[in-house]
Amino acid sequence: DGGITQSPKYLFRKEGQNVTLSCEQNLNHDAMYWYRQDPGQGLRLIYYSQIVNDFQKGDIAEGYSVSREKKESFPLTVTSAQKNPTAFYLCASSRPEFGGAYNEQFFGPGTRLTVL
């Protein structure tokens, strides 16, 4: 899993609750990403951060929030505003994009979130 850890592996949430998914990396990568994976669909980008204290919305940011206070950490909060949060969540990291052509994203092991 390339030095990226996610916790917990499984998470159960009651409707109306906010939950925070942890992502930590020791690869000294500047860029970090959050994806959502649903059955039969490709991974979709939620948020990404290219540097500490800065982040941008991805394709499906509604109902999610992030912070990037430390280079190693990029936690994702799934808020009660996210109407269909049950999914597999993947965190990734990469070196800065200098031209962008060859930077590889390394993925964590994922967190499976289930709303009860």
Added chain:
Amino acid sequence: KNQVEQSPQSLIILEGKNCTLQCNYTVSPFSNLRWYKQDTGRGPVSLTIMTFSENTKSNGRYTATLDADTKQSSLHITASQLSDSASYICVVIVTGGGNKLTFGTGTQLKVEL
């Protein structure tokens, strides 16, 4: 319509046999294409990375090909093993897109005895 289409959706083969997975994409401008292997309940792991100028790239028993003119790529697995059972995901990266990836839906491969 997904900009990265993979086929077949699923595939079952016998151990020791070869197989080829297909990826067609419409994403542009194209920067590079990657194949990832994802075991059930785990994160994807990179197998190959190819720029538009590369036609083929190998990683052990995995060989990826790319035809940038027809926007097609394939992943060939030789002498399959039980551990090859996984989802194989084709990913296309857009030039200047902030390293954003466009993912295919994957081919689910099962290798049986």
